[in-house]
Amino acid sequence: MTSIAHPELEGLGTYEYGWADSDEAGATARRGLNEEVVRDISDKKDEPEWMTKLRLKSLRLFDKKPMPTWGADLSNIDFDNIKYFVRSTEEQATSWEDLPEDIKNTYDKLGIPEAEKQRLVAGVAAQYESEVVYHQIREDLEEQGVLFLDTDTALKEHPEIFEEYFGSVIPPGDNKFSALNTAVWSGGSFIYVPKNVHVEIPLQAYFRINTENMGQFERTLIIVDEGAYVHYVEGCTAPIYKSDSLHSAVVEIIVKKNARCRYTTIQNWSNNVFNLVTKRAVAEEGATMEWIDGNIGSQVTMKYPAVYLMGEHAKGETLSIAFASEGQHQDTGSKMVHCAPNTSSKVVSKSVARGGGRSSYRGLIQVQEGAHLAKSSVECDALLIDTVSRSDTYPYNDMREDDTELAHEATVSKVSEDQLFYLMSRGMEEEEAMGMIVRGFVEPIARELPMEYALELNRLIELQMEGAVG
Amino acid sequence: MTKFEIRGLRADVLIGEDERQEILKGVDLTVNSGETHAIMGPNGSGKSTLAYAIAGHPRYEITEGEVLIDGENVLDMEVDERARAGVFLAMQYPVEVPGVSMSNFLRSSVTAVRGEAPKLRQFSKELQGAMKNLSIDSGFAARGVNEGFSGGEKKRHEILQLELLKPKVAILDETDSGLDVDALKIVSEGINRSKETHQMGTMLITHYTRILNHVKPDFVHVFAGGRIAESGGPDLADTLESEGYERFVKAGA
Numbered sequence: 001m002t003s004i005a006h007p008e009l010e011g012l013g014t015y016e017y018g019w020a021d022s023d024e025a026g027a028t029a030r031r032g033l034n035e036e037v038v039r040d041i042s043d044k045k046d047e048p049e050w051m052t053k054l055r056l057k058s059l060r061l062f063d064k065k066p067m068p069t070w071g072a073d074l075s076n077i078d079f080d081n082i083k084y085f086v087r088s089t090e091e092q093a094t095s096w097e098d099l100p101e102d103i104k105n106t107y108d109k110l111g112i113p114e115a116e117k118q119r120l121v122a123g124v125a126a127q128y129e130s131e132v133v134y135h136q137i138r139e140d141l142e143e144q145g146v147l148f149l150d151t152d153t154a155l156k157e158h159p160e161i162f163e164e165y166f167g168s169v170i171p172p173g174d175n176k177f178s179a180l181n182t183a184v185w186s187g188g189s190f191i192y193v194p195k196n197v198h199v200e201i202p203l204q205a206y207f208r209i210n211t212e213n214m215g216q217f218e219r220t221l222i223i224v225d226e227g228a229y230v231h232y233v234e235g236c237t238a239p240i241y242k243s244d245s246l247h248s249a250v251v252e253i254i255v256k257k258n259a260r261c262r263y264t265t266i267q268n269w270s271n272n273v274f275n276l277v278t279k280r281a282v283a284e285e286g287a288t289m290e291w292i293d294g295n296i297g298s299q300v301t302m303k304y305p306a307v308y309l310m311g312e313h314a315k316g317e318t319l320s321i322a323f324a325s326e327g328q329h330q331d332t333g334s335k336m337v338h339c340a341p342n343t344s345s346k347v348v349s350k351s352v353a354r355g356g357g358r359s360s361y362r363g364l365i366q367v368q369e370g371a372h373l374a375k376s377s378v379e380c381d382a383l384l385i386d387t388v389s390r391s392d393t394y395p396y397n398d399m400r401e402d403d404t405e406l407a408h409e410a411t412v413s414k415v416s417e418d419q420l421f422y423l424m425s426r427g428m429e430e431e432e433a434m435g436m437i438v439r440g441f442v443e444p445i446a447r448e449l450p451m452e453y454a455l456e457l458n459r460l461i462e463l464q465m466e467g468a469v470g
Numbered sequence: 471m472t473k474f475e476i477r478g479l480r481a482d483v484l485i486g487e488d489e490r491q492e493i494l495k496g497v498d499l500t501v502n503s504g505e506t507h508a509i510m511g512p513n514g515s516g517k518s519t520l521a522y523a524i525a526g527h528p529r530y531e532i533t534e535g536e537v538l539i540d541g542e543n544v545l546d547m548e549v550d551e552r553a554r555a556g557v558f559l560a561m562q563y564p565v566e567v568p569g570v571s572m573s574n575f576l577r578s579s580v581t582a583v584r585g586e587a588p589k590l591r592q593f594s595k596e597l598q599g600a601m602k603n604l605s606i607d608s609g610f611a612a613r614g615v616n617e618g619f620s621g622g623e624k625k626r627h628e629i630l631q632l633e634l635l636k637p638k639v640a641i642l643d644e645t646d647s648g649l650d651v652d653a654l655k656i657v658s659e660g661i662n663r664s665k666e667t668h669q670m671g672t673m674l675i676t677h678y679t680r681i682l683n684h685v686k687p688d689f690v691h692v693f694a695g696g697r698i699a700e701s702g703g704p705d706l707a708d709t710l711e712s713e714g715y716e717r718f719v720k721a722g723a
Contacts, residue, residue, distance in 0.1 A: 416565065421527050423567065424548070424553070425553055426553055426575075426578075426582065427582030427583040428578055428582045430548070432578070437570070439569065439570065442569070443568075444569065
């Protein structure tokens with residue numbers, strides 16, 4: 001029953017997770033943003049003063065910074081109409097039964113308890129609106145010292161780690177939306193993996209927005225200590241509403257010497273969500289950071305997972321798939337910043353556009369002074385299903401050393417008449433043939449996904465292709 | 471017993487938005503189960519167009535005539551329906567489909583044509599046997615469809631599909647071109663197996679008589695100027711071999 005276990009991979013043409021629960025907390029939450037709202041969030045969370053101050057400073061930065069105009073069209077975001085904090089339950093549950101009925105129903109429908117039962121994951125976090133409502137980690141991992149907590153709890157229990165790392169990878173003033181997130185952040189995952197501990201099964205988080213005009217601002221901080229390994233998987237869904245919601249997360253990752261972190265995202269937000277996320281990792285000497293980024297839902301996504309390669313022989317990799325259907329703009333890509341010698345990076349981006357959707361690849365490869373013998377390869381391929389969809393590529397390269405090895409390849413192709421004809425002449429119906437071509441196109445990325453996600457992705461493409469032909 | 475009839479077939483190739491050119495100018499041919507019809511003719515005579523028009527390639531438009539398989543009009547069917555009705559086209563230049571493994575592609579095709587998915591183990595055995603018969607390395611099953619295949623490998627895979635899909639009628643578009651002596655023999659044996667095991671009717675499109683030494687035709691047709699200019703028995707191939715197509719090209723012009 002993998003189809004139940006991975007709701008965020010569900011259908012696009014037929015968005016199956018678009019229902020909404022009745023939710024009093026959401027209905028009565030206040031709209032708009034000012035100092036009082038920020039103080040109120042911090043008060044409710046009983047935060048240390050330095051965090052309150054950081055939030056207020058970030059709010060000022062947010063107010064000061066202009067809206068970015070270089071990417072997707074964000075003019076429809078109405079910051080005054082957004083609900084910045086919705087608390088839907090007073091207490092975090094460690095058993096699904098303990099959740100309030102309506103929230104429990106949601107996760108039942110999403111099939112998440114089922115996934116946990118099947119032991120497909122080593123730990124589960126479920127965030128509903130602004131806060132993590134359910135949390136569980138396998139005991140053996142806990143015994144090894146692995147921390148997997150929601151970020152609010154982590155701040156309370158591990159303040160020293162927080163002061164050291166919070167905002168160290170993505171400072172509040174990095175961009176308008178990182179400033180916004182730092183001002184109003186709530187929820188998200190905190191992970192610490194001690195030295196040389198390998199977490200073999202993924203840790204998983206599910207993010208759900210329920211309230212109309214909700215803003216979800218989770219904050220994730222992952223620290224992978226020397227020689228350790230972790231794979232974190234997150235999925236996202238939301239109801240379909242007439243007016244827009246905003247998801248603006250910040251994800252900071254520190255991968256220490258010879259450690260490895262893999263971060264997989266499959267976002268299948270409903271098509272009224274603005275998804276504006278800042279994700280960045282620093283990789284120390286010999287460390288490896290891998291972003292696997294699937295962007296399937298949302299109205300607009302702007303997301304460019306970054307790796308700062310800080311130590312010699314550090315490696316960064318981004319593999320991404322984007323699907324842009326009718327009314328969607330997926331503006332995605334990656335940033336690789338080489339700050340040390342002998343560092344390497346690889347970006348593979350595949351996008352599929354149909355039904356008037358628009359996909360853009362936007363990426364930066366930067367080699368800083370002194371980062372000798374850096375190697376980087378970028379491959380971005382776009383596939384257009386019809387003649388009304390659009391694909392653009394915006395690659396930026398900034399090389400400050402001349403011994404860099406850079407390979408860049410970009411293709412835009414249409415599903416060819418001859419490929420379709422070939423498969424159909426072997427008996428396959430047009431939709432099946434189209435699906436097969438698209439699956440083949442994204443195969444280099446799909447094979448990197450956990451098995452059940454890869455299977456689901458295939459199913460998803462089939463759904464995506466329904467009505468795409470003829 | 472299958473009867474495959476082409477009657478008064480005329481077709482245009484669509485070149486641009488408003489540009490088209492008539493290629494087939496009234497083709498008549500009947501192929502019964504078990505019969506092999508060699509269709510020979512010079513370059514540009516419309517042989518490949520005949521093959522693609524019958525299979526339903528969107529670049530060709532039928533303007534007149536009909537194609538019947540046991541009385542049912544193939545031209546009313548979608549491309550995939552034609553395949554499921556038992557018509558198979560072995561292509562001269564089969565296209566690459568990157569990222570789709572041969573085994574996945576073959577199993578999907580077999581499922582579509584047979585109307586039900588074959589049992590995995592059974593199919594795997596069947597596939598291995600068929601590949602062995604055609605001297606195809608088992609590693610090919612994991613490779614992308616036609617991806618990086620040589621000309622000869624592509625042809626062998628077309629015949630592999632032929633053997634798995636067991637069509638009633640096969641149109642083989644210059645399957646012999648670009649094959650060395652050994653590969654020609656292997657491919658011909660594959661065609662003969664299909665003829666023997668399920669009485670496949672065959673339209674063998676070729677420039678050369680060489681393949682006819684391996685796959686014996688019952689009839690030979692000379693294709694020129696978009697129609698069949700002359701029909702005869704196997705002897706006609708020998709005449710063509712010694713005299714060439716010139717006579718027919720002139721007559722057709």
